[in-house]
Amino acid sequence: MSDPVSPLLTGLLARCAAKIRIAAARHGLSPAELDEVLQETRVRLWKTHGAGEKIDSLPASYVYQTAASAAIDLIRRRRRSERNQSVDELAERLEARDDPARGMEQRELGERIWRAVAALATDRRVAVRMYLNGYNHSEIADRLDWTEARARNLLYRGLADLRAALSEEDTG
């Protein structure tokens, strides 16, 4: 017997998959994990709406939400698999991350920055952490639900505190 739902599901997912791929790939999901998210999204939509509901009329927002829910489960599985890695594998991964070319001076600077950032007031600290991770004012404001002016102000003050703490260590 032919399955009338499959073509509808395929069409619906095709309309949304490109955006999901771009959004997820930009933030570190591998192609295989992406395929897993899309496949799981398809299964969930079929399980939930496969009994005669109008799949082709489901809003894209619903598909994206379903994909987000599938991504949560994927993250859980990935974490479990990370936890199951042997100690040796974990050490190997961390060593690989720790570039040997990175000098002692650079490592010490990293440690000093982390210590100084940890001592900042919470709102300034979060803004500074985001900035040091490469976020701009507008991205900081967006993630924290702040106005851009507030993000800029707290970041400016946080960076001033950070620089003061680092130069105090230098002179102290």
Place this chain on the structure above:
Amino acid sequence: MTTGPDDRLKAAYQAHGAARARGADCPEPDQLARWAGRAGVSEQELLEGLDHVMACEGCRREYETLRALAALAAADRPARPAASVATRWLPLAAAVVLSVGAIAVWRLTSGGDDGPVVRDGPEAPTLLAVTPADSVVPAGVPPRFEWRSLPTAVGYRLEVLRDDGSAMAIVETTDTLATVPDSIRLGPGRYLWVVVATTEGGDVHRLVRPLVVR
């Protein structure tokens, strides 16, 4: 290529952060999803959450993935101007509007049937809700969710979703009874509660019910 004034700071910070391993204090993925969706999350909670996220490369990547998907859903969601104005200015009227809206949504999603909603197709008719029986619970009292046992189920997952579909709480259990953790407060509003049952054979059965907190 030009370099910015803080490039050295950023490089040292990021290199140090990348060498840090994931810890036991890493938040659960559904918690990351709450912060990514932001709805109902206080500023203090968001700050504390992102303080960890921005210091943990693994959590940061997961958070950004979930945030990007939440943003896609939010951008594509149709606006509801009448409800939002009422919610902002007239809380009493909002309660009425939301109740009427909730009933309309239930009718749309359940075909007007007031009975339990089982959306898994004809092979999964036995996952039935027991409580909350009338789908309306008072604010301030943590609702107790109960469903009938599915004979072949090996575990259940209770998901409480906000009106916008984002996860408010996820509880894994082998029981047929669950409550959301005390730390999660369900304020007045419309929610969905979903029970996902997994069977020995790996089949997934889902129950979706509306919930209104007043």
